[in-house]
Amino acid sequence: MLQVQFIRDHKDTVLQGLAKRNFANAEELIEQVLSTDEKRRKAQVSLDNVLSESNKLSKEIGLLFKAGEVQKANLVKEKTSQLKGQKETLSQEKNTAEEELQSLLFQIPNIPHTSVPNGQSDEDNEEISRHGEVPTLHDGALPHWELAKKYDIIDFELGTKITGAGFPVYKGKGARLQRALISYFLDKNIDAGYEEYQVPHLVNEASGIGTGSLPDKEGQMYHIGADDLYLIPTAEVPVTNIFRGDLLQEKDFPIACTSYTPCFRREAGSYGAHVRGLNRLHQFDKVEIVRVEHPDNSYNALEGMVDHVKGILEELKLPYRILRLCGGDVTFASALTYDFEVFSTAQDRWLEVSSVSNFETFQANRLKLRFKNKEGKSQLAHTLNGSALALPRILAGILENYQTENGIQVPEVLIPYTGFDMIN
Template sequence: MLQVPFIRDNKDYVIANLTKRNFDATNVITEVLELDEARRRTQTELDNTLAESNSLSKEIGNLFKSGEAKKATILKEKSAKLKTLSKELSDTLNATNDALNELLYKIPNVPNDSVPAGNSEDDNEEVFRNGDIPTLFNDALPHWELAKKYDIIDFELGNKITGAGFPVYKGKGARLQRALIAYFLDKNTAAGYTEYQLPLMVNEASGFGTGQLPDKEGQMYHVTADNLYLIPTAEVPGTNIFRDVVLNETDLPIGITGYTPCFRREAGSYGAHVRGLNRLHQFDKVEILRVEHPNNSYQALDAMVEHVKSILDDLKLPYRILRLCGGDLGFTSALTFDFEVFSTAQDRWLEISSVSNFETFQANRLKLRFKNSEGKNELAHTLNGSALALPRVLAGILENYQTENGIKIPEVLVPYTGFSVID
């Protein structure tokens, strides 16, 4: 959530940069500033009324003590009117605050200056590419056919048990899945991230804290009886560890990692681009999160990008990195880099990671602060990234490592799988 003082001091900048998202903020920003002015005006009036009421109460007490009951009674009538007025002002202030917050919840984060303008993923900017795209043998298969051929993932069984988008991993497929999770966690902890095991459901406050609510409410599975939400990513419970927390400046930076299943109601379209592991309702992901001093967050973002690159280099998968344009940028993000692995059998790029800096947008919602060197509370910056989302990494391995005699396992994973080929 944007900070009102920042909007007030940078109105033209906020409106101009939000146009990168194709978001015309002129009217809503004007309304925010009008409500803020009304809020501050009401707050001043309420403070003055309360101060006068307190002063009057002391005077009434002194008059009663000195035996001037008649004067005290007259002042009590004035005091009662002041209490009524303060109640009205307090109600007005609360209503204005609620209206202001409702507007602020609808305004996305302001894109970083480096974010290119654009309407969709077609306008994203490629900033890096690495790895050779292998030349496959004739009759090479997409991963969903490989899964059936080697009996390692059963999509039809998952559909029977639950529905589309809930695959069942079997045998060496399940072991490869487990190997990827362990390898990702080991890489992350070796890089200084502390491992957490996190809840798979969160409350409404947690959803609001990281910006999934109200923006992505329709994409989350809702357990209505308890008003809990199945997590769409470990970012939600992980970042909410720090909700309503005031850190010391010396606590920063903080880095955590965690593996969780993730649940998303999205999907709905059909065709090869969503077949197999390309888009699921339940999938596994290992996440990295950082809480940073505002002065260091963009250096931390660069370090996170380099970390994800090192994982993909170890896996020897061809990949590229995109700087997302304003039209493809997530609601809460100021700057996002997407990683995509090349699926040779499908002849297309598949997104496998997003690494983002939210600056103070989430921290403002979370009330995540640190005490700076002057002893004042200051909002921290939050960042997160997938390291990595498993389904499309697995799809990339199956397709890019397939041979006529089986599917090779990336060398770095063999100590985790205990086998070097699926045949």
């Protein structure tokens, strides 16, 4: 969430940033924010004056009673009764304005970093680099959903029977390969200095608001109405909320966390061949990395996270590319996002496997996550997160790119985790 002071002091910058996002009705919304904030501030000033006057009169009443001037004291008490009514009215005005202001601020996305390119959609994202060799597959190579059926390692129909479409069942070597990837990703992250957390898979409303998942603008989250809890769309939500409301010290930085969780997304309106098999699911596994950083170091940390994900993909020997998301495609809370895409040779298309983002102070402001700087003043921290990595499309890439006429080879780096080197 943007700070009102920042919007007030940098209105043109905010409008330029929202224009880069192609955000509709930006000027109207910003004007509403500023006018509502002005209303709130005026109510606060008037309330402070009334409280000050009330305190002054209370002291005067005490002195008058002490001096035996009861009649005068009672007259002053009548004034305090009038002020009490004003105080209640002004408190209500201030609270109403604060609620309106909060609601307006929740509608405003983060301001993109200056390096974010202009663009309307994912077609305008900027390719930063490309790595690895695309393998040449044998004649008759299959997409992963056909391979899963051929080798009986993922059962999509059984998942539909148990729950519905988008909830696959992993079997035998498919389940073991899935578990191997989770362990491998966690080990890589821990070796890089990330501390592992096991976190709840359900969160309350405050946690969803803290990371920008709520209000749910795209209808992505599953809501459990009876308990008013939400199934997590990513481990980013519970892990980042570990630090909600904290006041850190500079010596606490950097904070680096990793966590494996299942993730749940409704993915409303997603149909067609491009979402077949593992390409898009309602439930999937992901290993996440989250950082809380000093603002001076957050972009260095972001580059370090990008290098870390690159290292994992290179060990898996999967061909990949890195994209810098354009203004029209960057997520609501992010200031800058890099997407990693693995090339699926059997499908002849790129599959997104990771997003690595810097949210700057956007989440921290919602979370009230601050630190004391060297001058002893409270300041908002920066938060970052990234997938390291999301499993479904990584698994799809492995199955398709490592297939041979005799079966599917297991990437060398995963063999110590799987205990086998071939699926056949």
